[in-house]
Amino acid sequence: MRAIRRFTVRTVLPEALSPLGELALNLRWCWHPDTQDLFRAIDPDQWEAVGHDPLALLGALPPARLEELAEDRRFVRRVADAAEELRDYVTGARWYQSLREGDPGSPGAVPRSIAYFSPEFGITGVLPQYSGGLGILAGDHLKSASDLGVPIVGVGLLYRAGYFRQSLSREGWQQEHYPVLDPNDLPISLLREADGTPVEVSLPLPDGRALHARVWRAQVGRVPLLMLDSDVEANEPAEREVTGRLYGGGTETRLLQELLLGVGGVRALRAYSRVTGAPEPEVFHTNEGHAGFLGLERIREYVAAGLSWDEALEATRAGTVFTTHTPVPAGIDRFPRHLVEQHFSGELAPPGVGVEKVLSLGAESYEGGDPGVFNMAVMGLRLGQRANGVSLLHGDVSRGMFQGLWPGFDQDEVPITSITNGVHAPTWVAREALQAAEREGGARDWEGLSRLSDSALWNVRRVLRGKLVEDARARVRASWLERGASEAELGWVDSILDPDVLTIGFARRVPSYKRLTLMLRDPARLKALLLHPERPIQIVVAGKAHPADEGGKRFIQDLVRFTDDPEVRHRIVFLPNYDIAMAQTLLPGSDVWLNNPLRPLEASGTSGMKAALNGGLNLSILDGWWDEWYDGENGWSIPTADGVTDPEHRDALEASALYDLLENQVTPRFYDRDGAGVATRWVEMVRHTLQSLGPKVLASRMVRDYVLQLYAPAAASTRALGSDLSGAKALAAWKGEVRGGWHGVRVDHVETEGIGDAPEVGSVLQVKAFVSLGALTPADVEVQLVHGRVDADDQLTDVAVAPLVLAESYEGGRARYEGTLPLARTGAFGYTVRVLPAVARLASPAELGLVANAVASEPAAVGAPPLR
Numbered sequence: 001m002r003a004i005r006r007f008t009v010r011t012v013l014p015e016a017l018s019p020l021g022e023l024a025l026n027l028r029w030c031w032h033p034d035t036q037d038l039f040r041a042i043d044p045d046q047w048e049a050v051g052h053d054p055l056a057l058l059g060a061l062p063p064a065r066l067e068e069l070a071e072d073r074r075f076v077r078r079v080a081d082a083a084e085e086l087r088d089y090v091t092g093a094r095w096y097q098s099l100r101e102g103d104p105g106s107p108g109a110v111p112r113s114i115a116y117f118s119p120e121f122g123i124t125g126v127l128p129q130y131s132g133g134l135g136i137l138a139g140d141h142l143k144s145a146s147d148l149g150v151p152i153v154g155v156g157l158l159y160r161a162g163y164f165r166q167s168l169s170r171e172g173w174q175q176e177h178y179p180v181l182d183p184n185d186l187p188i189s190l191l192r193e194a195d196g197t198p199v200e201v202s203l204p205l206p207d208g209r210a211l212h213a214r215v216w217r218a219q220v221g222r223v224p225l226l227m228l229d230s231d232v233e234a235n236e237p238a239e240r241e242v243t244g245r246l247y248g249g250g251t252e253t254r255l256l257q258e259l260l261l262g263v264g265g266v267r268a269l270r271a272y273s274r275v276t277g278a279p280e281p282e283v284f285h286t287n288e289g290h291a292g293f294l295g296l297e298r299i300r301e302y303v304a305a306g307l308s309w310d311e312a313l314e315a316t317r318a319g320t321v322f323t324t325h326t327p328v329p330a331g332i333d334r335f336p337r338h339l340v341e342q343h344f345s346g347e348l349a350p351p352g353v354g355v356e357k358v359l360s361l362g363a364e365s366y367e368g369g370d371p372g373v374f375n376m377a378v379m380g381l382r383l384g385q386r387a388n389g390v391s392l393l394h395g396d397v398s399r400g401m402f403q404g405l406w407p408g409f410d411q412d413e414v415p416i417t418s419i420t421n422g423v424h425a426p427t428w429v430a431r432e433a434l435q436a437a438e439r440e441g442g443a444r445d446w447e448g449l450s451r452l453s454d455s456a457l458w459n460v461r462r463v464l465r466g467k468l469v470e471d472a473r474a475r476v477r478a479s480w481l482e483r484g485a486s487e488a489e490l491g492w493v494d495s496i497l498d499p500d501v502l503t504i505g506f507a508r509r510v511p512s513y514k515r516l517t518l519m520l521r522d523p524a525r526l527k528a529l530l531l532h533p534e535r536p537i538q539i540v541v542a543g544k545a546h547p548a549d550e551g552g553k554r555f556i557q558d559l560v561r562f563t564d565d566p567e568v569r570h571r572i573v574f575l576p577n578y579d580i581a582m583a584q585t586l587l588p589g590s591d592v593w594l595n596n597p598l599r600p601l602e603a604s605g606t607s608g609m610k611a612a613l614n615g616g617l618n619l620s621i622l623d624g625w626w627d628e629w630y631d632g633e634n635g636w637s638i639p640t641a642d643g644v645t646d647p648e649h650r651d652a653l654e655a656s657a658l659y660d661l662l663e664n665q666v667t668p669r670f671y672d673r674d675g676a677g678v679a680t681r682w683v684e685m686v687r688h689t690l691q692s693l694g695p696k697v698l699a700s701r702m703v704r705d706y707v708l709q710l711y712a713p714a715a716a717s718t719r720a721l722g723s724d725l726s727g728a729k730a731l732a733a734w735k736g737e738v739r740g741g742w743h744g745v746r747v748d749h750v751e752t753e754g755i756g757d758a759p760e761v762g763s764v765l766q767v768k769a770f771v772s773l774g775a776l777t778p779a780d781v782e783v784q785l786v787h788g789r790v791d792a793d794d795q796l797t798d799v800a801v802a803p804l805v806l807a808e809s810y811e812g813g814r815a816r817y818e819g820t821l822p823l824a825r826t827g828a829f830g831y832t833v834r835v836l837p838a839v840a841r842l843a844s845p846a847e848l849g850l851v852a853n854a855v856a857s858e859p860a861a862v863g864a865p866p867l868r
């Protein structure tokens, strides 16, 4: 590569238009149609030509046009009004500002600032720093936090080439292109010291070198997003490449990226607070394991300030939230242990602490774990006192997946909760839909949409479908030109797809579990559906395979070859380069959004939520969010062949179920029209979808949940440690004692009375538990009665726990605990007794992973006869 030095000359705006700079640099424009219209008004053709990019538009305008606009009093006033509206948006009180610590309905602690770390952020196509769902979710999180007034600071990396742009070869093989971004052309600015020099963050590397980075700042409404960039002159060429590509490079590069994100990210935040005076974050949210090293950097800070490792760990854990996003093992970052050891044997490690402690955080120290591996998700769980999955089902799957870290506890007690993902409605609801709602006097949102008359709603769907058809034709034409076809051969493209045919959308990344090609399982059946004389369907497909995923690329090729067939090419298309811009037309334009992952590997999925907000109906495997919110009438569930272990057979069964649904339920409903041509039964389902899913799938609901269920409690835990961190010291000391003395804790013997051989509803079980506490005291423990129904496998289900009360302490560390349990239900029930560390001092009963259960050889403690 030639060493070309690029310079970008930023447009100098006439004074009267200077607010346009502000409006272009704050990414709020990307979810604010009025601001977009303002830019479009400057030069509608140029606006299209630059792909709706305000900064590029301003850069492309000749000075004469700017002078002309500056003379246009009405335009200048419009610009000033827009800038004032933005300032009001950024400074006004919103939901978060209504929270008052301790008020009813408000949390006990309202965090002053929350840091949100993510390896990718998908905010707008103009800042292409995402690969798929994880990044888009992070973007939607920041946007909704901004709308709600939540004081979040995003932390990520700035990749020079972002993720790749996808095209196809003549043969339908995925081609990757990495257009290089010039930060000076992006809506970001350098974070600078008071004297104007760029803030620099550096990390020591093992061989005495260093990894340097500068920090860019994007403004997402009210929310700043800091992005570290290693492409600086102070770096050696290899280090300059660290932030070259999103998920690019080998293992070593990935580790360096994650070190820069986690460790460098904390350092960037400290610099940000120093130069702007912003409050230091009280809560650190690790969005997926990739950012997990942030916890190690915080431990290092605490140890440097005089805390021990254990104390620093408590202080860090209290304020850390970890979100896991995948049950797919390949989706979890695992590094060779020796590589992490190399990096943390020097100055990156907390001073005076051996590297073994660092390595222990990522150790797979459970059955089946690999001793040679450092697991980022496992570290995330150890460093975050609070953790969650991203749907109810995924929470449960994650508890099962990581249960080995809490031996002795049931899956339900594994301290991983769930908050179901959501999507940012102002980004994802099509403008045409909002305008229709408004025209008919409704609110400009999904709710207004749900109140439209049948014919108005049906008409909106037709408009959105038509827009998709138009967009798809343009993309197919462009794709064929790239594949080497000439214009003269492409006349047929003008009539592909039909704005009146039932349209099915399928677009997402292409890992194998998402099963891009399930629909091709029986090509004859698919063809029959596509070409049905009265009730045809048409399918629009898109998705990128990871550059290293040959299997995924083969799926794409199989699909593309199918779509190339002249017999069906007017009814099924593959659109290359799935991205935010395409999604904003494809999702609203699809009547049916198809999702057929291998259950339960889709942690949540979000694209179906975007479809729903536009009145699209989901046709999906009961996985992720759909498992939770499918209600029998807001779409269709594709039956799964759970438990069928032969993958071929399972695919065949599920594909067949998919075709059946399309043939017997979906198409008949769509083509069933009333006298006026409206598919009233379809519209009924659309309306029900909007009403039932509208309020749930919103990212604003998700962010509120994060604030109230995770961020506020994490801030409270942090504050409880005291500003001098004496609480962290006390907690670490106590945990040390409890761990040290736990070998002496056991349930000796349990006595019960009150139920006899034939207990009846209303009987009261009286329990006496005799326990040994060894060197510990009753203040260190909680003794619990665990009770529930007994299922066919002799396992407790519907488990509940009730603390027993200390009745008497004896010599030698023994004690008697007592309690009663009124029996309220018929059926087989069982109970047992266990001792835990004092749960009131912990965020979850399983936090320490310590429990002494009554042993099964103690007959009184396990099981009881059926109740009558």
Ligand SMILES: *Cc1c(COP(=O)(O)O)cnc(C)c1O
Residues within 6 Å of the ligand: 131, 132, 133, 134, 136, 507, 508, 509, 578, 579, 580, 583, 604, 605, 606, 607, 608, 610
């Ligand atoms: C929403 C979205 C995704 C995520 O889709 P899933 O349903 O979670 O697989 C990926 N890419 C783009 C461009 C999106 O808009």
